[in-house]
Amino acid sequence: MAFQIVELALDANDKVVERKVVPYPYQSRQEAVDTIESVVARYVKFGYDPKQAFWWAIAENGNCRRFVIDGA
Secondary structure: OOEEEEEEEEOOOOOEEEEEEOOOOEOOHHHHHHHHHHHHOOOOEEEEEOOOOEEEEEOOOOOEEEEEEEEO
16 A cells, blocks of 8 residues: 555644645655655744644744655
């Protein structure tokens, strides 16, 4: 099974305003996790929500993102 990363842009009310699928399939879930963790590290604030299984990030300008892993 391959995995893909989905990036969600959120508005000020945590509503999804844009959804992008990274067009590269990852062979393992860990490869996708490693990629997300390197991406979110570039943001001002970031973390992982284990209850909902997503990574979140906030840019300097306040833009919010979520990253999730889906089966491809």
